[in-house]
Amino acid sequence: MTKYIIQRLLLMIMTVIIITCICFVLIRMLPPAELPLNDIHTKVIEARREAQGYNKPYMVQFGIFLKNVFTRFDWGVSDKLYFGQDVATIFLxxxxxxxxxxxxxxxxxxxxxxxxxxxxxxxxxxxxxxxxxxxxxxxxxxxxxxxxxxxxxxxxxxxxxxxxxxxxxxxxxxxxxxxxxxxxxxxxxxxxxxxxxxxxxxxxxxxxxxxxxxxxxxxxxxxxxxxxxxxxxxxxxxxxxxxxxxxxxxxxxxxxxxxxxxxxxxxxxxxxxxxxxxxxxxxxxxxxxxxxxxxxxxxxxxxxxxxxxxxxxxxxx
Amino acid sequence: MKKLSTVLLVLCLCLSVFAQAASEAAPAAKSAAPAAEAPAAPVVEAKPTVVEFKGDYVFKDSVSTMAANWNPHTYETSDDAYPVDSAYIRLGLYNIIFNDEIHPVEGKDPFKGYVVIPEMAAALPVDVTEEVKASHPEYNIPADAKASYAYKIDLNPKAVWENGVAINADTYVYSMEKLLDSKLLNYRATDYYAQEFAIAGAEGFANSGRTIKKTNSLDGENCDYQIADLVKGADGSYATKEGYKAYFGLTDANYGWMSGNTLTSYAKYFPEGVLAALQAMADEKGYVPVTDESLATLFKFTNSDNWGNETWEQLAFYLSYDFTYPTVDFSTVGIYKTGEYQIVLVLAKPLAGFNLLYSLTSNWIVYKDLYEACLKESNGVWTSTYNTSVETTLSFGPYKLVEFQADKFMKFVRNESWYGYTDGQHIYVDPTDGKTYPMYQTTSIECQVVAESSTRKLMFLKGELMQYGLQADDFATYRNSDYCYATPAETIYFLILNGYADAINQREGAADFDKAKVDLQCLLIPEFRKAVAVTYDKELFASTVSPARSGGYGIIGIAYVYDPETGSLYRDTPQAKQVLCDFYSVNVADYASLDDAVASITGFDPVAAKALFIEAFAKALEAGYVTDADNDGKSDQTVTITYSMSSDSDFMTRTIDYLNEKMAEVTAGTPFEGRIKFVKSAPLGNAWSTNIKNGMTDTVLGGWSGSALNPFGLTDLYVNPSYQYDAKWFDATKVILTKTINGEEITMNLRQWSDALNSKDVVINDKTYNFGDGIADIETRLEILAAIEGKVLTTYNYIPMLQNAGMSLLSQQVYWVIEEYNPVMIRGGIPYLKYNYDEAGWKSYVATNGGELKY
Structure with a gap:
């Protein structure tokens, strides 16, 4: 039974990484939220997206995400719904x-x-x-x-x-x-x-x-x-x-x-x-x-x- | 002794009579002085007796979405603005209040207008343009400017944060520095340099050292650089003479004049292989460097028939270039301290009068220690938690935040540190009983998230909410209630009618299009469009599909104020009335007055509509758009008008049903009897807009709303391709309008008139025209505005249908000091809300009514 549980846990870790990777890539492949045409804030939004690395290749972004999670347990901050707030704190x-x-x-x-x-x-x-x-x-x-x-x-x-x-x-x-x-x-x-x-x-x-x-x-x-x-x-x-x-x-x-x-x-x-x-x-x-x-x-x-x-x-x- | 007593009594009587006369004379003299200084009336010379409120008065409010971030530097949505707009935790340098006996306005009855009072400021701004121009050349005030560029503002020394810490000039300067800090990339930074209120140097500092892709042409008329101006570099790519590298933007949607389309949108017109070659040269963002190779590739397109009659130089309109802002420090920004409680604001563009004061009714200040503690940097990106919770919020307004639970609840109580409770300024004379009351009777504001309108209604009827916005099903029951208030909004909803011939022909040419049964081309016939315009009774339409709203007749709504100083409405002007009479063919001479003539307009003329449909049919037959094979005098085809639907709803169904029902009534007996049909498109989401702009759908109820205090700015929406829904089939530069202004006959195209009306210099025959605010007199501006409105209406691209408005019930616990709607003050909000019952009394009242109130 112990061996079975260990096997299942290892499989689970692998599954989590695969699912996370798929989710990460799929959500970012969605067209970015439309910027309001001629809105004076558009430039700021674009600059912020650039700074956040959203224009980098997906796998580079995923690497940064994994690094932050595993080295600092940093899941990032909400950049839209709860601007500036730690997402883990919000969720918990x-x-x-x-x-x-x-x-x-x-x-x-x-x-x-x-x-x-x-x-x-x-x-x-x-x-x-x-x-x-x-x-x-x-x-x-x-x-x-x-x-x-x-x-x-x-x-x-x-x-x-x-x-x-x-x-x-x-x-x-x-x-x-x-x-x-x-x-x-x-x-x-x-x-x-x-x-x-x-x-x-x-x-x-x-x-x-x-x-x-x-x-x-x-x-x-x-x-x-x-x-x-x-x-x-x-x-x-x-x-x-x-x-x-x-x-x-x-x-x-x-x-x-x-x-x-x-x-x-x-x-x-x-x-x-x-x-x-x-x-x-x-x-x-x-x-x-x-x-x-x-x-x-x-x-x-x-x-x-x-x-x-x-x-x-x-x-x- | 008796005589002496009599003399003393008479003397006393005389003295008392004089004393009474003196005390009556005083307020009259007092009220006359500030009236001359309208719109601002800050002077209160003597303290009147102010009624004191005792008890708990809780304003129980609800929202669908709770505020999450009310940081003045980063908040984005109107939901996030709740703590400021509805709970007043922040106030601007100036504030707008109702006029009354204490704050009078000349020629206005109390509570019929409004005045601007210094709030966080101590006095009105003092124009110091000349002084600053001489002492601070770094702000680049134009040499010929004499006023409206720089202002000295004395700050209110009584203003403190809720913890008692003083708010002084340093607070304002520090907060502006943080707001514009280029590394923080604050969402609200652009509010201070990209609008009419623009602080000198703010744009440069906010973008200091940043490289952006700048669009070569924003308006489709002027280019920053021509292709011939570009210089070839050592690497083979072309750049501007300043060294900014140039690109063709394949997917750049910032070419405003292209209505959101990109160069790739036109790929179908490219010769084979051109798009693929360009894409191969493009970087990951779709920018193709200008090189000999990319130019040669694009020349294949410009040399083809699809490029039309334009020259290859027109490619310059599709250029972008790297632009790097110079690195500058905060000393280049036009705000500095001149005293402990005094600042100077220097503007990049002139601004004065009401518009300046209105721009300063919002505030940017933050509490330094808390702000810095809330800043966080991660991978070079800065974010802030300032103003996202009770712990990170400090108020300086009448209320302060004491409870907050995300997506659930927030509570505000009186901020006893606020100067306004004791400064004698925040009081008013009640127009009903003549007594003087303090503003802000409410002692606390509780706001909770209530997502469902049905729940809101039940809570309201139980006395647990102060207001309930009526839903469609409620109108029959409540619209005549004494507690029901209608509030007009800016937006006019019009039916946009497709007139894009290319798209219509393309759709008709599709393989699956059954030309024998369906027609779209009739939409291109002017008589057909005119007939549609007079087919619908606008008031009936409103009461059928959206009872809170009313009929819409012009493209500018009834809530627009053309003169903020007086609150006068554009729609009330003779010019605006006359344009409607002209458009709806109402002969003013047939009526007692212009008002009567306008009042007679319904937008519905079935006789004219029938005649126009008959005329349109004849033209359609002649053009071969429709056929009449059986010679029954009726079209063989059904004109199918596709409604560009974002998502389906009851409202959509009611709208389509109404349009079809009335069309059937009007076309009865005409060749189009039963042959015109409105149908819903598939749910298009946000793409409804691009579909209508590209002529892939035929109609939609759309609308614009602009600043309620500037109807003139609306004209740009109808003549500027960046905004126009009809840009593909209506070119405002080709519509000529001639007006006689001050005895001079001036002919310009519609776009030029609009630009001139909105403070742009327009040069015609070497003469410059500018009819902007403060430049031309108001009557002239109204004439031009009405003329443009008339021209736009006669395109029949926009058929006005609905005037937006809302209706809501107000709780029996409270009442507005003034019930009449005021376009600027609405009904005054929390400052002017009075209570019939305090909390204990209200609970008892609800209980005695069986826990269920009748409205």
Missing amino acids: SKLPATVFVNLYSILLSIPLGIGFGIVAALKRNTWVDYTISTLTMVVISTPSFVFAFLIQYFLSYKLGLFPFLMNAGTDYMSWGMFVSMLPVILSLSFSVIANFTRTTRAELCEVLTSEFMLLARTKGLTKAQATVRHAFRNCMVVVVPAILGEFIGIMSGSLVIEKIFAVPGVGGLYLNSITARDYPLFLMVSCFYTIVGLLAGIVIDISYGFIDPRIRMGSKK
């Missing part, structure tokens, strides 16, 4: 808001999603199952911003239960902040709950009809015992990686939901950096997500072995 200052709302959302979604899935599977082909399955499909087919607007209108405007927007500040653990996050958390949770419900129900239904479940019952286990000890654990082989997959999404945030509730997170950062051709910011965010995504892949693969000991990673047997 915005990450907590995204992480907290998504974390709360997943913590709410896991028990509810799995719970509804179990109930639907145990009550398969009854009105309970039909109701849960239908609602699940409706929720999955509805974009999350629809829930956001409904929550904002009914819970914030009509009932006055929550503020319209997430509170300003960084005290994410405070009660006031948590309450202000609830509309965001709810908007994000609906589709996650529905996904977990659907996955859990499908897996559980399949496991419950397996022969080993019949064997467990004939050995004298009650239905509850057989379900919890055997069926549920087996269905977790699929559900747990799905949960881990959702955790990866924590980092990337939701562009639309963050915008509606004014969450000062990273949701729009990536897209905005591309639109504004803010190269340093784009590169920093790209590298971050590449590393997080690759690490998450490794964690998910390893997790299989812990959930189901029959699965052996890297084994050639």
